[in-house]
Amino acid sequence: GDSVTQMEGPVTLSEEAFLTINCTYTATGYPSLFWYVQYPGEGLQLLLKATKADDKGSNKGFEATYRKETTSFHLEKGSVQVSDSAVYFCALGGGGADGLTFGKGTHLIIQP
């Protein structure tokens, strides 16, 4: 079945550091890929998505590129802020009733 693997963390960085959170996937067919973010005590928010190979999703300074050849969708940001501290989930979905398959989440802590 489909699966998503991401680094679990916690990942601790200083403010203005470069961020990479790795995500790789296994899927049949050609799924869409997503990054969701969960701030402390809140629900899940869509951060960005990509629906086909070589697409780049971007939002709020975050980027991720759908790499079919390496089955990856790594999340990057050039300069993180304290307000980026949250749990980040990589997910894949092929459409349909199965919804999304999530990775285990990466807890990101940004220190001032």
Added chain:
Amino acid sequence: DTAVSQTPKYLVTQMGNDKSIKCEQNLGHDTMYWYKQDSKKFLKIMFSYNNKELIINETVPNRFSPKSPDKAHLNLHINSLELGDSAVYFCASSQDLRGHGNTIYFGEGSWLTVV
């Protein structure tokens, strides 16, 4: 305007009780879901509904009974609550079953604690 809203946000109850969580979406979507997030933050789908019809039931105990009175609402009723039911329950919706790349929109979660 909240797209997917669920109530209550926090719920503390005793073992053996029955409780419900309500969910409504105002996005005009056909498909709704319930997800469970455990203490390690792992998210797993429980149910999916399309136009009020159950599509997926992911080996959830039959103490959990979803009900969809119309396509904008998907409520979750839990009987005989157990300690292991303590989790965050997320309601979600997406446009329909057909669209590749459809975004799934989540509610803010309901934090259930069974004592």
